[in-house]
Amino acid sequence: MRPTPPLPTHPPVPFAAESSPLLETHGLELRPGARRLLAGLDWAVHRGERWAVLGPNGCGKSTLLRALAGLCQPSAGSLLLQGRPLERWSVHELSRLRSYTPQHHHDVFGMTALDVVLAARRPYAGRFGWLSAHDRERALHALARCDAAHLAQQDVRSLSGGERQRVALAAALAQDVPLLLLDEPTAHLDVPHQQAVCELLKALGDRAVVLSLHDVNLALACCTHALLCTDREAPRWIAGPIEEVLRPDTLQAAYGWTMVPVDLEGRRHYLPAASR
Ligand SMILES: Nc1ncnc2c1ncn2[C@@H]1O[C@H](COP(=O)(O)OP(=O)(O)OP(=O)(O)O)[C@@H](O)[C@H]1O
Numbered sequence: 001m002r003p004t005p006p007l008p009t010h011p012p013v014p015f016a017a018e019s020s021p022l023l024e025t026h027g028l029e030l031r032p033g034a035r036r037l038l039a040g041l042d043w044a045v046h047r048g049e050r051w052a053v054l055g056p057n058g059c060g061k062s063t064l065l066r067a068l069a070g071l072c073q074p075s076a077g078s079l080l081l082q083g084r085p086l087e088r089w090s091v092h093e094l095s096r097l098r099s100y101t102p103q104h105h106h107d108v109f110g111m112t113a114l115d116v117v118l119a120a121r122r123p124y125a126g127r128f129g130w131l132s133a134h135d136r137e138r139a140l141h142a143l144a145r146c147d148a149a150h151l152a153q154q155d156v157r158s159l160s161g162g163e164r165q166r167v168a169l170a171a172a173l174a175q176d177v178p179l180l181l182l183d184e185p186t187a188h189l190d191v192p193h194q195q196a197v198c199e200l201l202k203a204l205g206d207r208a209v210v211l212s213l214h215d216v217n218l219a220l221a222c223c224t225h226a227l228l229c230t231d232r233e234a235p236r237w238i239a240g241p242i243e244e245v246l247r248p249d250t251l252q253a254a255y256g257w258t259m260v261p262v263d264l265e266g267r268r269h270y271l272p273a274a275s276r
Helices: 063-069 091-095 111-119 133-144 162-173 191-202 214-220 246-256
Strands: 021-031 036-043 050-055 077-082 099-103 178-183 208-212 225-231 236-241 259-262 267-272
Touching: 021 063, 021 236, 036 077, 036 236, 050 063, 050 214, 063 099, 063 178, 063 208, 099 162, 111 133, 111 162, 133 162, 162 178, 162 191, 214 267, 225 246, 246 259
Parallel strands: 050 208, 050 225, 099 178, 178 208
Antiparallel strands: 021 036, 021 077, 225 236, 259 267
16 A cells, blocks of 8 residues: 555534543443343543454454444443443434444445445534535545555445455445444455554554454454454453453463464564464
């Protein structure tokens, strides 16, 4: 990806005090089906923090992201965005506070990549629902930041998995919100694009990001904090600064596999051992 500098951000509605959490959970419980995925989670996300959500398949990472986006009802506890319960924000207000990028994209209509990113500018549309030249400029800029400017006029249904993922990330950037929720944003990306996304997220300044990942090393490279599921059945989650949460013992507990720490170029990495 080209290092395209960010544009100044649009003021979200309304501003919270800088020190108060952007997002809070109190005693959060998620039980979308028969199994309880999460229980009693007290957690806070502040501006400028990048949280990696990690854990084994089926532990509830995507369900948690959907709940944080207001798209899945908790079975107990509360979720606050800028100090107000999530359910008390209108859909329109929420669209100026948080973006949500799902893991899979099901494109039904023949839209260009630019149309998809422009749709993320809808929350800022004028009186008659019209988007302005400024919105178009922001959308094109976001596509450029995600190395997708050359895809602007292409039908999204014809994009490769990695290209579609970069267009989705561009839409999240164009939405210009203080909180980005990204479900496995690097799953389809090659190594250079994974690294570029990592740098892009680190350049988001005082916005907060919550992203689910499977790659522990990518999480260590781009996140400040981690929320790790260490027991899928109990269920148990631990949260905190990333180097404190991602340790050989917690990774072993989470994945049931030995992860060997390796220090390289001044940074901690983990390699899976040959056997459990
Ligand atoms: N609406 C639902 N009804 C029943 N079960 C559900 C529902 N939504 C999620 N689940 C179950 O909850 C569990 C967690 O699913 P989720 O997609 O959140 O996991 P994940 O941690 O993101 O997994 P992966 O790493 O495989 O992407 C799974 O066992 C899933 O089958």
